[in-house]
Amino acid sequence: MIEFKDVTKRYMTKTALRDVNLKLDKGKIIGLVGLNGAGKSTTMKLIAGLISPTKGSVELDGKKVTRRMASKVSYLSELDEYYSFYTVQQTIDFFATQFPDFNKEKAEEIRAYMNLDANTKVKHLSKGNRGRLKIILTLSREVPVLLMDEPLSGLDPLVRDSIVKGLITFVDTQKQLVLLSTHQIMEVEMILDEVIAIKDGVLVDHRDVEELRYDEQKGILEWMSSIYE
Amino acid sequence: MKAWLALVKKEFRVGLPILLLAVVLFLVGLVIVAATTYRFGHVWDAVGIIGLVWGSGHFFFMAIYMLYSLGVERKKLHLWLHNPMHASGLLAAKLVTGTVYMIISLLIVSIAAYLGGLHFVEFSNDTWFKIGIIAFLHVVSFSVDFSVYVILAYVVFLLLERYMPSFLSGTVVFIGWWVFAYLSYGLIVDTKFYTAITEWGKIDLGFIANSLQFDISVKEAIVNFQGENTFIYAGNYVIELITILIIFFIASWLLDKKVEV
Secondary structure, three states: OEEEEEEEEEEOOEEEEEEEEEEEOOOOEEEEEOOOOOOHHHHHHHHHOOOOOOEEEEEEOOEEOOHHHHHOEEEEOOOOOOOOOOEHHHHHHHHHHHOOOEOHHHHHHHHHHHOOOOOOEHHHOOHHHHHHHHHHHHHOEOOOEEEEEOOOOOOOHHHHHHHHHHHHHHOOOOOOEEEEEOOOHHHHHHHOOEEEEEEOOEEEEEEEHHHHHHHOOOOHHHHHHHHHO | OHHHHHHHHHHHHHHHHHHHHHHHHHHHHHHHHHHHHHHHOOHHHHHHHHHHHHHHHHHHHHHHHHHHHHHHHHOOHHHHOOOOOOHHHHHHHHHHHHHHHHHHHHHHHHHHHHHHHHHHOOOOHHHHHHHHHHHHHHHHHHHHHHHHHHHHHHHHHHHHOOOOOHHHHHHHHHHHHHHHHHHHHHHHHOOHHHHHHHOOOEEEEEEEEEEEEEEEOOOOEEEEEEEEEEEEEHHHHHHHHHHHHHHHHHHHHHHHHOOOO
């Protein structure tokens, strides 16, 4: 479904990703882990078509990824900048007009589940509620690929819990591929099918979480420790 | 089309502060000028002059509007560019809303210019109408035309920002702008070739006021229009239209393919 072929991404003198080869299939929730600056966000943006590889290619269903691949990819940025003059409901309505695959009923369902007031202006939302809004907007799209860059970052445990539960409840695990980057490994470990580790722009390992657990008797944190220490 | 119209609706909301600012500044200026000229009995003359000056200032309305609107998106490029729509659609939505806002603002200013102008220039209604329409159309078209160059400059700024600090990127674009203007004038506009491709389709506009003459003393202020028989070339407009279409599509292509988030 998604394929990285010898992908290198450089920003001036800094190499964010180096010679990455990667294949991701649909129907899985995949964790992307690594230290700050390892290249997780760069990987996400490459799949979303928001940046282009310096070398190599990124393909989605056999086609080179471009910015307009947004029709097949729902991208949740690590930033939570939205149009502050809109209310939550107006933001949802605006997204529904921009993406034909946006499911408004599902958005309403997730909004109610997340307990987010539809009439609150975005500029008045707390960080936690902006995080919830991001989740609503991302999960309400019925697209093959969902990219979530640090969806749990900076949020309190209750919000993180509702987001993780939301992922389990509202993602169609048969049809959708979810790639999420996070530092909160413990909280997402139970929902991950695969995990990818990136270190200094290099993809160091890509494992099936169940295999890791049963074959090597390791949780993701232990596995990460063996890689990063 | 439905998605684009919804985008236009959003752009109206994004750009609203510029319309409000233009109208409020005009009204504040109007009140100040009217208050200071009231005791001299020249309120209407002052209103007319403020209207004409502020109306002429609308040449830059669209450029300021685009800088503001694109500046808003710059903070949320991940949101603005994560859209299956072609970049030309994203930019066109801004151009359309900016143009509508400029026309609204210009209409308000034009009323003041007309009401004030009636007091110090004696033109027939037909002449007023002709001058008004020609001036209105030229201010609108020049402003839109200029803003397309600003869009290209801003997209280049976004592009360069990936490789250098914002201030340096802005400086490079600013210097590049003047180099481009100098070269385009010297190498293209000021040539026989350019004259040949633009100076066709002569249209005689008749007598058109094209400047103001001020005669101000302690006791009185006299303002007169000056003008002459004027003509324009359709070729100039056609070539400029083709030029800005090319510039617009270059900017769209760069935004689509080269600008990174």
